[in-house]
Amino acid sequence: MARIGVFICHCGTNIAGTVDIPTVVEAAQNMPMVVYAVDSKYNCSEPGQAAIRDAILENRLNRVVVAACSPWMHEKTFRKAVASAGLNPYLAEMANIREHNSWVHNDKQAATDKAIEIIKMAVAKVSRHEELFPKALPITKRALVVGGGIAGIQTALDIANAGHPVVLAEREPSIGGRMSQLDKTFPTLDCSSCILTPKMVDVMQHPNIKLMTYTELEQVEGFVGNFKVTLRQKARKVDHAKCTACGLCWQKCPEKVDSEFDLNLGKRTAIYIPFPQAVPPRPVIDTANCRYQKYLDFTAEGREGKAPPKCGICEKICPVGAIDWEETDELITEEFGAIVAATGYKPFEPGGYTELGKGKFADVITGLELERMMSPAGPFNGEVKRPSNGEHPKEVVFITCVGSRDKQRGRTYCSKVCCMYIAKHAIMLKSHDPEVNCYVFNMDVRTVSKDYEEFYEQAQLSGATYIRGKVSKIRQEGDQLIVRGEDTLLGEIIEVPADMVVLAVGMEHSEGAAELAQKLHISYDVNGFFVEAHPKLRPVETRSDGIFLAGACLGPRDIPETVSQGSGAAAKVCGLLSQDFLTTDPLVSVIDKVKCAGCLLCQDICPFSAIDSETLRDGRTVSVVNESICKGCGLCVAACRFGAANLHGFTQEQLLAEVLALWE
């Protein structure tokens, strides 16, 4: 039998000013199952809480209603107070007679009547409360980082340095991401590989990091602390355990194809490492282009006609016998406590801007292509040359916002890095060749970080001319390009002759971002970027517990911001992995196996995929709630046609009791 105590708060005059407290106390004393009712100046104060504790003990109360403020304010406080008397904390309920009553009504009679009814509902509800216990779940103390750009590298290193094992999965043959394609980096102009390569090597050598390149995420099961992930190690056809990275194979391979890493400005071989500093420095065979593989496919399929040449030079030349034609994709399943997605971005594809002539004019290039040209390790050995004729350009025009801030043919957002990388390019071109003149057609120059505005000024001082306006047309005249647009400050059309035009293309979501999001059960926005749990307060978390985000997969950002996020995500992961157990909120759904008809409708509805099915011994299939994933929304309860689902803390009986109490 419930023995309920009701504690009515004056909250100074906040409640007592509008509600007639003695009347309420008297009414409460007469409510069913209430054995004790009392008022207090401030229930939440130390003495107020002590009074509740004492009353529970003295009157052997087993349920408590605190009629005071909003549960948002003090539910935790009173649960603790109740627990200090040895009662299960979930046997307390609050009646909100302040925010929902005394503060919004002036009529004393009405407010007093309403307060009584609110308490009546709380009493009815609390009488149906049960003891609830948080569950403790073990945590797999291991993290998976997906994507090995600077974001993923930083995250993996920070987690590993904190002592937790990490798997870093990267789909390309090397880690490094876009940053490894850059020449120098703003605003300090330090060389990208000089600051990145040591970190890549750290990753390779770190005892806590297992590096898996050429690997993609196949499937994710489980939940926070207990993920089961299947990874696909794509066939490399090279046994990396044997390979010593001597480099003979890629020096001798006769098949030359366009290099993706060099954005097709240079060539690579069919067995290759994408760039000299690649980590791991071991090659993979691009089977779509390998001659021997083509021969193998030809003979295996028993096709007619002339067989392709049987090459196999790499195999013959390899001193350790690492080439393995038999190797196939391998699926590897591992367990993790936390997952970080750090899958970055891709540069905007500018083909839709027909007036800019990318693809039509060889000397119209993108910013990232210029990075590859300027890189000393790049296809042009650091010499900037006009693709059309190999000459050094003297007049260079930059065009900002290609793909950015454009609702119609691009993306609505500002890509954040372009203004800065153009300033960088202008400074660098001038230092490569003092005779170069740079013109920057821009919209608004955005330089909002530490030392950025000064960097822009430096670009202007180096001689770059900034023209405010968007380019409307590029045409060829002789061997030059004429770049035309309105100078909006002059209000005149101007034309600038150029040897080379650089398009400052923006940043877009990476290839396959949506598919990855679906596998991880995280959301992505209209632009394909992953969505953080809260844009300000939870910037590296997702709404799926245990899954975190870092870097440009969240939206355009530069390296400093990306690295901070990598460390931020690592801190969140370490916070999780440093716990021994995960305590779960007991206010979750339960499904009554006897009532469950096995329609599994609740599984479709559950926003968190928290409902599994189970086959009972009698052969029936029923739904079961995974309490560690369930967030307690109660959608399944409202949807269940058989009354099998219920939600602790907001059970059907409790809510009905509240309704009925109003008419008792």
Added chain:
Amino acid sequence: MGVEFEPRIVGFLCNWCSYAGADMAGTSRISYPPNLRVIRVPCSGRVDPILIVKSFQMGADGVLVAGCHPGDCHYAEGNYYARRRFAMLRPFLEYLGIEGDRFRVEWVSASEGRKFSEVVSSFTNQLTELGPRATGAAV
């Protein structure tokens, strides 16, 4: 003149948006009529139609369900389910003899104290005008 009719309203408010919105009306001291009795639920998607029907059966003059704005649901999509479910409930209520106007679904965010008070005021006024429930309804 007799006593003026005071409608009794049951309100199911989602914890994250609308309950907090009602709190916000309180903290901002925006007053509204005292006719609403609030039942806190985690999500508007938790509101089982039975609870609504039961409220009317007991004698409620109006039932309000308030949740997060579409797209803002704390549980990502609970309010979408709520919306669809209640769209189907309304004709059923009318079949039971309960005017559609007695059942309201509103989106009130945690910062919309003003909107909350307006919703309660206008609903109360509307129900007052409608007058007491007709006898002879199925519930």
Added chain:
Amino acid sequence: MVNEVLSPYREAVDAVIEAGGEALRQCYQCGLCTGTCPWNYLKKFSSRSLIHQAQLGTADFESEETWTCVTCRACVARCPREVAIIDIMKALRSIIAEMGAGYMPESLRVTLKNIAGAGNPLGEPAENRHQWAGDRKYPEQSELLYVPCCVSAYDPVARRIAQATAAVLDQVGVPFGVANEPERCCGESVRKAGNESLFAALAQHNIETFSRQGAGRLLTSSPHCYHTFLNEYPDLGGRFDVLHYTQYLAGLLREGKLKFGKELNIKVTYHDPCYLGRHNGVYDDPRELLRGIPGIELVEMDDYGPDSICCGGGGGRIWQENVKGERLSDLRLDQALATGADVLAVACPYCLLNFEDGVLTTSASIQVKDITELVREAL
């Protein structure tokens, strides 16, 4: 000079917005519209400045520039903020047209008067509308109605279009009619000139006329009529299946009903009319039709398809004088000549008139023909 402190001319801004220029506020002044606008190859015309003045409420209603825009949609198709620039131009004009204040070019004023009075911009009597058809008799009721556009109905040069179209339809054996009670101007340029009330009256008349005759399908020669019937009449209750003749003939060609008997052996370049191309996305049908004609080698100009340059006749400009050296058609003729084509093919009566005029005044060695004429020649 006195420095004027800008006081917000709220009423002026509101008037533009009220007249349909809501898009005003979205503009972020990048200037892409100005750079894209073909006028700037000939003279200064900063649409961006115009929009900025409208934003500030300092639009100059006495300026000629209000009437410069040819509504070719090149800027709209590129604007990064999707500003409906044509609507802003229209709004500025309608303030003048409806309130009678500010500057309006005399020739346009006369044209509008003609349309209001006679029902066509040339001020010709309504009863002469079908003179182009000669003695040919048309049925009382017809599902398929050919609506040739005032210019191709009355203009002695552009009549070729109407005559060729009718001839082609007859040869293929498609039953069709023309409006028993002569239709009036579709109202496209009237609307672009800002005269909404006149537009509504014209549309009303035409919708009733077409409906009375049981027309289900309208076949147009002019992309301007096409655009108006297709996109603007439905709002006024006129729901017809609207086709530009290039679409219709391309359809017949695909179905094998349109068969050619002759080889033309000429090199042709095609000029996309703004109201067919950019306004309505019809780029392929005219080209398919041209390629289907035996012996035509189709070559493209530097700017074609969505990047095509206006002939200068849109937005009511066809009724205004353009001084020599300020004609968009000459710009386009240069591009056509550069292809080495024998024939510049068009699909719009305005384009035909403008280019014929250009050929005459510049003695360019290229023939201007409407596609329907080429089709007729090859039958």
